[in-house]
Amino acid sequence: MADLRNAGLVLAVTGLAHLVAPKPFELITKPLFPEDTGDWVQRNGVTELALGAAIAVPQTRRIGLAGLTVYVSWLAKRGADAFRK
Template identity: 55%
Template sequence: MALLRAAGIVLAATGAAHFAAPKAFEPISRLPFPQDTQAWIKRNGATELALGVALAVDKTRKAGLVGTAVYAAWLGARTVSKSRSA
């Protein structure tokens, strides 16, 4: 459980970093989100912040695990899809 709590804190911090330093996320966000990249950086930051908090809190950890798995699958599929069409 301590590992999941730590992972949640790291994910939440990464999500917050999307707002603090959005330019740092542009290079990795441009491929899966070529249109409106800046807005997608904020959306993904909010998603990662929320999922990270869910993982870090005991009562919401299971939902956080499911949400993180779904988010990772969606993000991976979108990246693969956009890389094939690029």
């Protein structure tokens, strides 16, 4: 279970990085969120921080993993829709 804890911490730190240094994430985010890109970088950062923290803690891990599944599925749909245009 240490692997899931570490994975959660990495995801949380990545989310925090969105908030502290958003510029590199804007390049990645813009194709999926061409409007209000900066806002979406922050929203995604908060989401990743929260999900990562939930995954890192054994008591909230299941809900964190469920949330991560929904989040990744949603991002994949956004990506598919963006590149289909």
